[in-house]
Amino acid sequence: MNPEKRLRTAGGGGAETPRGEREEAGREVDVSIVMPAHNASCWLDECLQAISEQDFTGSMELSVYDDASTDDSRQKVEGWRTRLEARGVSVVISGHSSAQPKGVGYAKNMAISQSCGKYLCFQDADDIMSPHRVRLQYEASLLNPNALIGCRVQRLPEGSTERYTRWINTITQEQLMTQVFTSHGPTVVMPTWFCSRNWFLKVEPFDEGGKGVPEDLLFFYQSLRQGGGLSRVNQCLLVYRYHEKAATHSVTEETIWKLRVDFLQERVLSQWSGFTIWNAGKQGRKLYRCLSPANQKKVKAFCDVDENKIQKGFYTYEESKEIPKPKIPIVHYKAASSPFIVCVKLDMTGGVLEENLNSLQLKEGTDYYHFN
Template identity: 25%
Template structure:
């Protein structure tokens, strides 16, 4: 059975369509747990108009979106668990298709692509995700955010294992929860828009406070968290892994606009400089943050010891300068040193997309 958690707050305009899309699923073995988080509009009237026995309805004082989702998670009885937004729509075969991706014992959750809709239900965009290995989750999280379309995820109960949303995190609590699970479990991606995500004024955050917007990132910046940066070679005992990880994290944070946190990482790394090569690497990474790519190239090239990490970031400096051939050469060098290093692989992918992306499925070309 699938437990579907639906947190509702003042969603009278869309909640009926969301509920109906769940009740219309071709896979009928589910419970729909609806948490009314203190709505003051007609949401309750709409909810109570549905008489399906699979619906379990709960009403509480307003606790915020994270608190409402947690209330639903605590009620879940199913082998599988998903959190459905109150203004979105699931295609009729979503549950059936998604559960096929959970048949392997080592897969903890499944996710899919999703179509973006306007407030009036008109399509206006497509969000595609991909398969990603657990060891690559944290670096992606640092530099970009969640690698998944979070609302599409269906978890196995054993993967979610009592993990709840952090109710102190007002923005990004879903990403924080997913990060905890994704670092431990493999996932499966279904490249189909099985979930229709509605964008409208009330579900786009108006909070401009950087502290609120990035709290879910900051809580995952401890030294023990940085050990999820695999390229730092924590197990080899060679070099200064924490020094390297702090600089990698600093560059990543700067790229998502968290400059103060990036500066803190770099300052924290200064006492760990043990050699001239460390100093050159530090200055090269610092120049990346400052977007002084010519200086970054100069400092990286100056370093006598060039490991896979330096070769990758030297390639990134060239890539920022649009020197694609030089960048490609250094990404290949990084992989020759460390074949399982994912960053240069993704950078090679970026070069390919810049040069011209093609997909095997050409159906979209029929309608352009």
């Protein structure tokens, strides 16, 4: 499903050019703001106004790829060209007018391939960057050239995703790495990404599978596989808008679940000889059933705080073809042994889960990983 690495010209037809070449020989700027757009007209004035107000003193360009909009998104961007160029921001716009959009991954790849910045600042057309965003993330990226750089966000409307927003803004630098298996998705959230072009080209283009494909999570995991780092500017540099038309809503929970399980097995469970699943309920059992047979055999026990579950004594894997069917013990968490995969949702127990983990003096990323 992944396209081969390539760069294209800015023409609406999307003709390909060899990787590494530019549309114009010698054209290069410090930062390209990469913006896919599809029917974004109602948000573009605020978005583009914020881009025009950046305090970054280096050279910038805005690269927009319009993915079959049926509104006046492309014309709206064109209408801002003079104002943006007056502020020193060059503008590259292209797109296609097919009957159906080709998806966010395709539009991002096209916007990147027609751009020429040494660094890439990803900007969704419905979000608003602070005046300091490009400058601060550029400075951070110079120090971390092989990393995805994020930032804190303000969610709009306020309170629309309270737990998710709190998680984005409060996880530590270490947790950017250790919590990559949680259901929240990339610990450095896509609308805040900033990275060097060289690193993007080393990883791979975005998956172009279209609607329903989590192109950001696929790229995020591939970046980690390549040894990439993660970092966050601890300032709010983006107004991150929540609305029903956001592309993320087209991705199913099961698609994300499978990607997370596969990455967990690849990165963590492959290194462990045995482990305990922290949650004998629905989520813990689901994780067990999704593991490979080899990793299922590594599960020493389920642990829980629910006495009703503990009193059952064991979980029987009825779907197994083995005879007799596997029976996994269910024990109290204080009687369980590390390492753990914790399948209890964060920030949902009034701090009880966190207190229980702390009581065992466990180290996240060594003794346990969060999966929910």
